[in-house]
Amino acid sequence: MSQKPRKLQRVSKACDFCNRRSIKCGKSEDPLGRCQNCADFDVPCTYDRPAKRRGVKAGVKVNMRETPAPGVSGDPTPIGRVPAPERASGSSASRSSMYQETASQPSLTGDPWTSFNTGWSTTEGYDDDGALRNSWKAFAISSDQQIRNLVQVYFEIVYPIFPLFHKQSFIERINNQEHLRNQGLFASTMAVCALVSGRARDGALYSTRWRREELIEPPSEAFYAAAKDSFPRDLALAKGFNYMRACAILAIASIQNGQIKNLQKYSGMYHTLTTMEGLHDEKLWPKDIGTIETEERRRLFWSIYTLDIYASIVWGGIIRYREAHSLVRYPSEVDDEFITPHGYGLPPVSPDSSTLSHGDTPIVSRQPVSWMHGWNFTTDLYRILEHVVDGTRRRFSSANGTTEVWSLFSPASMSEPTVMERVHSMYAALPPQFRETPPTTGDMSKDLFGFQSANIQATLQLLRMVLLSAEEIGVDRKCDVAGELLSVFSKVPVEYLKAISSPLLHHLGGIGYILGSVMEGSLSDASYQRVRTLLLEMADLLHRLETGLHRSAGASQRLRSQVDRIDGYMRTSRLVNFSVPPPPPNGASSIQVNIKPEAMVPQTVFPQSDPTPVGASVGDQMMQFQLPPELLTNWPWPLDNSHSEGFLPLAFE
Template sequence: MSPKPRKLQRVSKACDFCNRRSIKCGTSEDRLGRCQNCADFDVPCTYDRPAKRRGVKAGAKGNIRETPVQTSSVGQLPVGRVPAPERASGSSASRSSMYHETASRPSLTGDPWISFNTGWSTTEGYDDDGALRNSWKAFAISSDQQIRNLVQVYFEIVYPIFPLFHKQSFIERINNQEHLRNQGLFASTMAVCALVSGRARDGALYSTRWQREELIEPPSEAFYAAAKDSFPRDLALARGFNYMRACAILAIASIQNGQIKNLQKYSGMYHTLTTMEGLHDEKLWPKDIGIIETEERRRLFWSIYTLDIYASIVWGGIIRYREAHSLVRYPSELDDEFITPHGYSLPPSPKSSTLGPGDTPGVSQQRVSWMHGWNFTTDLYRILEHVVDGTRRRFSSANGTTEVWSLFSPASMSEPAVMERVLSMYTALPSQFRETPPTTGDMSKDLFGFQSANIQATLQLLRMVLLSAEEIGVDRKCDVAGELLSVFSKVPVEYLKAISSPLLHHLGGIGYILGSVMEGSLSDASYQRVRTLLLEMADLLHRFETGLHRSAGASQRLRSQVDRIDGYMRTSRLVNFSVPPPPPNGASVLQVNIKPEAMVPPTVYPHAGAAQVGATAGVGDQMMQFQLPPELLTNWPWPLDNSHSEGFLPLAFE
């Protein structure tokens, strides 16, 4: 009788790399004796983790080992296999086929980008961070040309609003591949690529130099995961300026990808690191940093100061850093080319042909840097900080605490008083920051257009927050909304798309104003006016949101909402208003036609304070008011219930 064949058994112990990711460890024909996964990722195949005894410890009821399962979420997709560097090609076509080839390999969820990045090791006494870094390093090497391209695009579409890097020195460091030798720089570089790739996917490109399809693979989520995995498990070990900067960029990328919890997460990490490093006080900075890092630190601090206030307004929450607690200068108003490791250099005097229409000929002129407009936007956010405080004072009594505001500050100023002062500051700006010409593709010119567009958006945000603290009537709300829409409609759409998702929430504030009017008491005339403004807003959103990966469809949802209300008004409206030609004696008469079936209104809620209108009422008299049913007002693309945000404008689109 032939011997019974030996039963095949699985490998008794997976290598460190496969064990770390809970993936099958199989043999391969690799000449170095590595398993298939380690050969694919081009990392050492080791068995260095400490062995643990199997079974239940004596005296213990059980020792169930829980393996955390990471589910993929939008904006934070785990990443799949990365080919070894020697397999990668520099061309876009071969690189694309290389990443699509991974789709045929087995993965945990069927997504080729899912089987990697399952978090840091949680096994006590063992850490394979080196293998993780090596695998991401292989990914970066294989994507070298793409990283260089994304860094170049960063300086076109992100840098004008978030100038977190000195252009010349950062590009030089990337070209020298310093990010492969500096883990903090690697984290911030991967974060840059994640943000730029996400914005490119969302249609932010306006230069003819780049094609969207060339910049979106590897996807934004791959670079996002690379940046995330580059942080030490112990955040206290994330020392240095680059980790702070990486957190800031990941927070911005989280807004782009619609991941607001991740925005709060990385903002919190940023503020933790900056507190430990003393970024809020220049006296606490290292003494050996050069001029370039000094300027980058100032730009980072004030950039995230403005982001912090913006996030507090849009999504609620606290403002973590106050201007009164900050001892950081504004960045120097010089272009990067005049900031060198050896010092500052003076730009050449401007020619007369470069003077703006508001400048006076014959008067000594200084060359204006785009950073002057950037610093002015920071001024507006500093004003916004105090406006937010004034708005929240109204709700402090709800905490059951004693009011102390009156001991230290006067009554809050009104919207007209604050805006008068702000507009006088705006009028004093050089003309380059008060005009928004079309994009040219020449960054020396477009940088000024970006500042003008951002200033306009911030001015409107300031105005909306001021108005949220005041009780204004329907006509005033419509006037304000119409003025805000007019401002945004005059800004070239290329700037709006480049600023991308954050600007969408500014428009949400306008929608909130109009939606609140729809929820109140309306007359036929006020309804028609709000309806017109809502459709104008839908047109603006359609121009702006084309290609947006996360918020696309807001314009269509808004149009559908207006269509629903129109249908209700056509079939169930109780009162038809019409104004006939004035009679010969010059007296104006308002004709009111009441439908017979509307004698007992089943679904319309008359305004309690509405005056009764008869056939002899004058045009200037108060019209009959009506209110739309609540079920018609539940599908706005922005939330109208502001109870969660302490009375702030809930600007976020859903």
């Protein structure tokens, strides 16, 4: 009798790296004896975490003073032991030659392993994650040149919308490898790399300086995991400005990667830390921070204020910080090169000083306009959006069974024409740099203004969509609005739209929601043809944006396929109606739906022998009909708005 095959035994203990990430620890043929994951990431494969006995009674606490110090008898493997340099910088078959070279290159400050052995300058007390953090620092050392490149790209494609770092000082700190000695800075740096790598993968690069293939390895997910693992397990120990900034960037990166639950997770962590640190009130800030950190704090606060409102509109949820509760000034309208640790400098007055206008009277500015002026204007629009969102939600407040009290304080309702009239007057008062969007040049001193103009346009359209969502408008009005919104986006150079990347797609999702809601209602021949044309225009715009997009690739094709399905149904219905006309009620002439063949998609071929309806009049052609529900279930955006209390669910699936 044949023996039963021997049952494979699982690995008795995973290495520190795999254990912390909760992933399978498997053997490999690595010459250094590392597991497959450690070999792939080119990090040391260690087993330095202390063994924990099972079955310890609940409530038993270990006295920190009784914990054996590293190297004491009974603990042969020191906690947080740093492996020898040659082990962590060894070659691996799964790593490219670039990382093999950077791992052995000396840093600007000398031997990189000097800073590696220094340890983190953060929390006190016993730390059982030391080996894991050392592994991520080894990963950062081997990816040193890549990190520097990604930081440079950050200032080209992310910084114009989220200027969370002072350019000159941040680049200097990275070049000096300060992120290897400061855990909070390490977390925020890894978060920057995760976001930039994700956007580069999704086609956000527009400068000829960079090649996409050179910026996406290691992948965004590796840097994301490094940032996540750099947080103390006890969030109360994540003190300092850099942890707040890391949470904010991870929330933005989560949008980029389509991980909306992680967006909510890191947004929540950000608001927890900012509440503990008092970021919402400048009087609570540390007294010893300099000019640079003061400006960075202001930019962070208002950046995530806008992100919070944006997320509330797109995915539902509450707005955590209100402008009325915030005592934080707008960032100074000064370029980074004139912000120093010692104060603010002034740019030189040039003959080409900007000309501003106030009414019909031109005013010549003595100083050039900073791009931050346009950035602050976008924040103004989001402050208006905060109140529009409040007004929209009040329509649904009676559904929770509470007594209505808001009308005591805000009796007047906000109409779309009234609000937009005021907003357009504010927009008209902007310098011309922010009302025009020229093509990208590769010169950031010019492109920064183009980014602000593009972002202002996107925010204006978002404001208009939210205002209209609170009003009952007819089919023609919805089509007018959708057509105007598409026209605005189609005029913005695509390079800016791609750099804004995934968040912009959700603006377009709002347009799709408007058109989809029209398709769900009663249609006439004319209204169907108009919506169909707008949907195909939207598919064209999506196709321009989604080239290489990791999460939403294929949305344009799904939209075209949806239109094709509806066209097929319309064609079939037309043939059935013509071949077997229903009996006219009470002797009246039969009612037919007349679809013009030339308006159909090119792939749809109609028989040339179809008879022309007899007795069809203009009134017959305008007869209302409704598409069956099964044809309206495959839009690339959801039409079920129950999760967001009537807001536009703008997210693409």
